[in-house]
Amino acid sequence: MTGDTVLDYTLLINQTAIHSLPAVINAVNTALLRATTGDPQRTISLTRHPLPLLQNERKQQVAQETGVLAQLGYIVIHVNLANYISWFVCKQHTCL
Numbered sequence: 001m002t003g004d005t006v007l008d009y010t011l012l013i014n015q016t017a018i019h020s021l022p023a024v025i026n027a028v029n030t031a032l033l034r035a036t037t038g039d040p041q042r043t044i045s046l047t048r049h050p051l052p053l054l055q056n057e058r059k060q061q062v063a064q065e066t067g068v069l070a071q072l073g074y075i076v077i078h079v080n081l082a083n084y085i086s087w088f089v090c091k092q093h094t095c096l
Contacts, residue, residue, distance in 0.1 A: 009028055019048065022046060022048070023046065026044055026046040029044055030042070030043055030044045
C-alpha cells in the first residue's frame with residue numbers, strides 16, 4: 001500500500017444493538033491493518049467491560065424484576081384458582 005492510497009468505506013449498523021458499532025469499527029480497522037501490513041493473519045481484539053450501574057439504574061432494574069415476579073405470581077394464582085374451580089364444578093356434576 002502506498003502513501004497516496006485512499007480507502008473509502010460505508011458503515012451499515014443496527015442502531016438497536018448496542019455492540020454493533022464497535023464490532024463493525026473493529027472489523028474495518030482489522031481490514032485496514034491487514035491491508036496496510038500485507039499480513040492476513042494480523043488481528044485486533046475487542047473487549048467490552050460494562051460500566052457499573054448507577055444507583056437509580058439499579059433501583060429501576062430491581063423494580064422491573066419485582067414487577068415481573070409479581071406478574072408471574074398473579075398468573076400462577078389465577079391458573080391454580082381456575083383449575084380448582086374446574087375440578088370443583090366437575091366433581092359437583094358427577095355427584096348429582
